[in-house]
Amino acid sequence: MNDRMKQDESKLLLSYQLASSGMYKEAVDILESIDRGTINARFLTDYYSCFDHVYGELAFYTQDKVSSAGYRKISDAYKDSLFHVVDHSTDLYLSMKETAYRDNSEFAEALQVNDMRLSKVKSGTPEYALITFHRALAFQQNGDRNQEKKFLALSALSDIQSAIKDHASLWMLAQLLYEDGDVERAYHYIRFSWDETNFYNARLRSLQSAGILSLIDKTYQAKIERQNRQLENYLMLISALVILLFVALAYIYCQMKKLSVARNNLQQVNEQLKALNEELKQINGCLQSTNIELSESNQIKEEYIGRFIKLCSTYIDKLDAYRRMVSKKISGGQTAELLRIARSQDTLDLELKELYDNFDSAFLQLFPDFVKRFNELLQPDAAILPKKGELLNTELRIFALVRLGIEDSSQIAEFLRYSVNTIYNYRAKVKNKAQVSRDDFENMVRNIR
Template sequence: MKNRWFLLICLLLLTHIANAAKYNLDSLYQCLDEAILQSPRYVAVREGRIAKLASQLNACKNDGARYQMSFALFQEYQAYKNDSAVSYLNRCIALAERMGDQAKKGNAISLLAFQSSTIGDYVESYSLLNKMDTTKLDAEGYCNYLWAGQHLYGELAFYSNVPSLKEHYAQKAQVMKKQIARIFSHTDDRYLQMMEEDCRSANDLKGALYYSNLRMKQVKPGTHEYAIVAYYRAVICKHFNKDEDAIYYFLASALCDVRTAVMDQGSMWELANLLNQNQKEFAHTYAYIKFAWNAARIFNTALRSRQIMPLLSAVEGTYQKEITQSNRQLKLMMAVSVVLLVLVCTLLLYVNKQRRHLALAHKELEKANKNLEQTNRELQQTNRHLEQAYGSLNESNKMKEVYIGRFLRLCAIYVDKIETMRKCVVKLVKQRELTKLIDMMQTDHEYIGELYDYFDAAFLKLFPDFVEEFNALLKPEERIVLEDDGKLSTTIRIFALIRLGIEDSSKIAEFLHYSVNTIYNYRAKVKNGAICERDEFETKVKQIGMR
């Protein structure tokens, strides 16, 4: 049971897919629209064939050849330009009469009668057929005679408003059809067309499609013959209310007609007539009926114009309504556009105003940022000064620690020496060796030299580059050169004490065992040789070693 349901669902899906693939109407619409745009190129191809045949006709040397070329030109013009087709048929009749060939003459007259009946010239067709001597026709001519007769009488029966005449012409058409059924090959397309039309008139869909299928197998797609068979197939579908099928075959037929430059286009205006029932297809309807009307003007028959004119008028009326409605919509859209434009302009003004406010705020922000940057730079500079001051304080603290350490060590050394000297003095006093005591007391200058050596070593340890930086503050000729790298001169010691913070000349004089005037003179002499201002020299000396 499950398998049956599965198979049924698959069959429905396949049927749906097959139907969708069967009629790809969008593709056909696109192909037909493109073919209409390319129509001048297809017409040029047919005109090229006609020009070639006309050139060959002019080059013919005898009536037989002229007849063949004139007949070929009739075939080219038959579905293209009716006037030219009739003209070349009349030329064929005249040439056949001049040659005394009654068979060719009768065949040409039969074709002329059929051509006249297809364009609505029923009187001319009737006159031509009644004057013909059928005994002089060959098989081809007689078949064309029967075909022209059944078409003429069928048309007269269809369009006649007099019941007796309608019946009379219908009977004559049936006589012709019986002859066709007896004489024509049952594979002949005209016989199959006749049977197809009879089945359609009898509402026999199955029979009509049967004969239509036989005709389809005998024609090549893309040809004028295929367009005719597809047209009658579409008429069957339309007759039995199969509109989608009818549209498909009308499209296929019209496409072949356009591509083969056929101007007797029944399919195009029938397609437009069918599409006119659907408002959504108005664009296609208008394009197709307009093309069909232009084609009818080229084919140049009153019947085609009368057939197309009612539909063209209806479509034109609809087109005018569409234009009127479009104009109203356009006016409405213009009004809306104006309102939107005003709104946009208002928004633009508002946006520009806001942009100006933003620009001013941006400028204020930039100004504030610049002030902030300036403040930051000042803070950074202050921080650097603080860092330098902090570094100087650290350096001063370190120097103080070093000085205190060295001072304590120096004091310890001198305490030891004093203690040693005291013991020695006590010993010499006890031994009453006054002479040795006096000699020993007279050698105290050695202790001063050791003090200076110790001071020089300690100072150079703290400020190893002091001498170089000190000389850098002096003029080249005033610079001091030390005889011993490990010992300072008196001048350097004075300014070394100043660097250590001892600026008072009297204190410097006490330490170095010089008079105050001597120290003052040393200081004045060095300042005179400075490369900077005198008042700035000692300040710069105090800054040596701080970088």
């Protein structure tokens, strides 16, 4: 295109990037290829900024103190030129001003300038990551460790959100966490930072983080080794307990065999006792008075047990009565009447009603507040209440079975004499009225006390 302005702009961008990657010779060569006398005035700020950046980086990373001082003078000279041409409304000017305050230990003024810069950017942007990093540096020099960690963390988050690979925030934060004893997080942070640095291929950044990475890695590996030793000790302890368990099982097995032998001996003794039963008949007279007292005790036991077997006994009696009625009708030749009775649904309905009444009564004795607590799970205008004369209705009875642990719709349908689809629709309809999550509704029903 033979566009001189675009060539100069591209060279400035490329030199800045090369300097950030540690390729200082290449960056300087590119900058010196730009004619200062013919460069467009709009690029002067970038021109001086690139020179300041390159020589500033050289001064910071050069091991030779004499060379470092020389590079620092060159950087300061370009920085001075930059101050004369930079627009005072730009972030670059504010950044230079903040750096000057920070270098002079004027931390309050540096933070005020940083506040102005932060107010102009949003979190999660590259600019926010850089400004919060500068703020962390101010707190570092001021000795405020907690604030330093806070803004390093904010800077690292924005770096990651912006997909920035060349960053210092995270490995500096890892170093602080390591010094505070948080080795686990420090290790994860420094490993992540190292992977990002390798991806970006910033060689000097790798040198910066290599030392702390090695230190944290050794500490972390030592921690893992300690944990492994603990696990080995626990494994040995568990192995010893397993051996003791097998010994105990063997002992129990031997005791059970002895008990089996004792049972056989007892059986032989029982045979001998049969011969003595004749002699005990003479004592039965004396025991009759005792039997009267035992009979009273048995009545109490029968009454208590009767609460559990009453329903079964009732159905047996009804079945016997039904058998006698059928026998009588057949004997009397009343087969038509017997057929009419067999086809009638009334008897079945009465038996089902009695079954459900017994179920409802027994259930509400166990869970007297079930209806109230169940309706608390539903929306205020969707309460389910039994009709007058009822203890529970169909919806309440379905979820009463769920509360008792019967969750299979086919089992519920068989008990309530409905189709499986009807039971499924009832359950879905009630869950749609719930004011809690549909997935949690039945679990909360099962927890009703």
